[in-house]
Amino acid sequence: MESDRALEPLRRVLLERAARSGPETAAAAVAAARAALAGGVDSARLWELGALPEWDVPEARRLLDELEQEFWAVLRLPADGAARDRALARYCLRDVLDGRVDPLAAAERVGLVLCPADDPGSPLWAVRGWLYRAEDQVAHGDGVPDELVAELHELAARLLAGPLP
Numbered sequence: 001m002e003s004d005r006a007l008e009p010l011r012r013v014l015l016e017r018a019a020r021s022g023p024e025t026a027a028a029a030v031a032a033a034r035a036a037l038a039g040g041v042d043s044a045r046l047w048e049l050g051a052l053p054e055w056d057v058p059e060a061r062r063l064l065d066e067l068e069q070e071f072w073a074v075l076r077l078p079a080d081g082a083a084r085d086r087a088l089a090r091y092c093l094r095d096v097l098d099g100r101v102d103p104l105a106a107a108e109r110v111g112l113v114l115c116p117a118d119d120p121g122s123p124l125w126a127v128r129g130w131l132y133r134a135e136d137q138v139a140h141g142d143g144v145p146d147e148l149v150a151e152l153h154e155l156a157a158r159l160l161a162g163p164l165p
Contacts, residue, residue: 003074006039011075014068015088017061018077026052026060033067045070085114089124093156103152104144107131126155 009032016028033049049063068075078084089110095101111128119125130152134144 003039003041006036006041007071007074009035010067010071011077012091014064014075014077015084015091017064018084019088026057027054029060029064030054033063043067043070082116085116086124089114090160093127093160096156097153097160103149104131104134104138107134107152123159126159127152130155 013028013032029049030052033046033052036043036046037050045063045066049060049067052059052063068077078087092101092106092110092114096103096106107127107130110124111131115124115128116122130148134148134152137144137148
């Protein structure tokens with residue numbers, strides 16, 4: 001469905017907000033609203049958020065709450081924290097493949113923040129293993145070698161190919 005794709009940035013902002021208990025700025029929320037509008041989704045609250053100054057965090061929070069309710073059925077937000085973390089890990093891995101984030105920073109977030117600490121069987125633990133090897137390279141002053149970055153890309157592609165349990 002076309003509106004699903006147009007609302008994807010809003011879904012991500014809402015997931016990030018739940019993980020951090022609120023946006024640091026309204027910039028991501030404003031950008032998500034503008035992307036949804038450009039994708040053909042029409043809503044008075046989206047127009048209001050899309051025109052909001054990026055410094056107006058309280059108003060952005062209020063509008064995000066209302067948009068979450070308005071588009072609840074379409075957004076399909078996870079019901080619990082573990083499912084939210086898996087969804088955020090997928091976004092982070094996609095960002096790695098698309099070159100939007102530093103591989104080391106993304107691996108830190110996926111491997112240490114989003115990976116369930118009490119589940120060594122989680123497929124995300126492979127990212128944690130990659131992170132430890134990369135940190136070892138950085139500690140020796142070598143930086144992260146291209147081969148290791150390519151390995152993370154392969155791992156990310158493999159993880160994105162299937163569902164994260």
